[in-house]
Amino acid sequence: MTLKDYQSSDLCILNGKITVDPTQSAYMGAIRLELDLPADFAMARSALSTAILVSNAPVYRYGTVLKCWIENNKLCIEKLTAWDTHGSYEIYINSAFVTRGYRGAFSQTPTKALTILNTGVFGFNQYRYVEKDDFVFFVASFIKFPDYNTQGQGPFTLELSGFASDVLVEIPLIVQGTVTNPGQKGSMLTTGTFENGNLTFSYPAGANGIGGEYSFFNFFAVRG
């Protein structure tokens, strides 16, 4: 398995997807999931970061946010078994990892403006976009977003002006909508891909209630 990475001693970005088979004996005995990082990885230990579990639950691929961190040159991920009965699941890592203990002044985080080109389908509620030489950070929640009940499966494309064209990353989208199904655990999820500055995604067949207002994402991605 390969993770795309940006490394420095106090900030690392990792992008990638891990497939987990909960029927494996090694998984069943583990209290957390661990991946060995290369011996020369720049950061041996990090503060707490995140990963997103996307299950194989029928239709909605329910999932949640997991704790994720670097410890002893390993990438450690919280283990949750709530969706193990649905078979293999995926963990998306599109996160930053930092160290702590800094004493000094801070500068403000510079942001860059983005423009939605297809405003008939998409509209930001809130967003912040940070573009650095080696990576980007993008968090957005939407007031206007495709929903399955009125717009079907898609595919849909969020067309943006201003987003880095050299970012290629697959991210989970939290498309919970406003209704929760009985017995539901986690949020309704789908995945999308940023490529050439645009985000493309679709919904599974029969995903009633998925998407719409308040859908959101939050990720770091390595450029190039």
Place this chain on the structure above:
Amino acid sequence: MKLLPSIAFNDFSGSAGNVTARKVGDKTYLSSRTQHSKKKTPPQATVRCRFADTIRGFSRITEAQRQGWASLAKVFGIYYSPFGYTYISAPNLFVMANTYRKMCGKPLLADAPVEMKRSRNVIYDDLWISPEHIVITKVEQSEDPNEVLFIEMSPAFSRGVSECANKTVFLTVRPTTDWGDIDLTDAYLERFGTPLKYGQKVILKLCWLDSECGFVSRYNRDVFSVRELSLYHDALYYPRARVTMDRIVPVAQHCVCEEFDYELSPGSKINSNVIALRQLTFHLLGEDIPHTGLPGAFYDEFSYQYARVTSSTQYLIQSFMVRIQNNGTKRVRFICSDMSFRTHIVTFGTYYVFN
């Protein structure tokens, strides 16, 4: 029969019975002889009991175990200690190892260990020793899980600092650093009762100690003057941009904060945090947690972050804005983007922070 010279009317200095005479100029002064007090402070009592228990322990182990310690002592032969060349006997080695083991919270070791790993010096970047802060920074982290930071200190009450350099007393043991920091401020106050004063000298002794072996051998021991600037880089004390439970008022109007650990890192400004909230009353819009004042690095900033619901619809993901206000308003505000604040949530991760 003991013969006592008469000291009262002669040119004499010394002690006889309970009387001490000292001659100053052409006068002789008499005073009652100093008596050692039986009183002791609780830490002294603890140390004396611990030491006595350990000494008695050697007589309680088996002959085979004593031979094991004798064999180990022979390995050392004559070794160099900070006080010169020393020959260590089996009982002394047993007492030394177990005394330091006890300080590290380890039980008495009856069987001699296979080897005795020596303590080693501590590499660090800087330290502040002032009345308000005793903080060592960028301490090199040990990769050996058995190693702990063993720290002794002593304030010097006179200018004869060199005479009390070996009078440091046990202060604390730290299994690890806080991201390279060791903050001894509270431990010092607890141990010595009064804060340091500017200009005062203080002795600091520290080492990475293998807590299984308890063999203090190599260590840093330095005498420092208490001052405002850091000792090596002459820097004013600058706190980490961190918010923890002790800086907030956890029970607010509508919710209780059960966990709060938030810190800023550079580049430009990125947080890492974990915050757990439990709602007390049904209030969908957002929650405020007051704080009691934060480091100057905080003014008014916010981040958008993932939150995980840990009640009702378990594991639901929400988007939260965490806003820390440290200007005219002193609070941490949590706003859920879909305006549906749940009963119990935890938000965590690493995110950019904006102003």
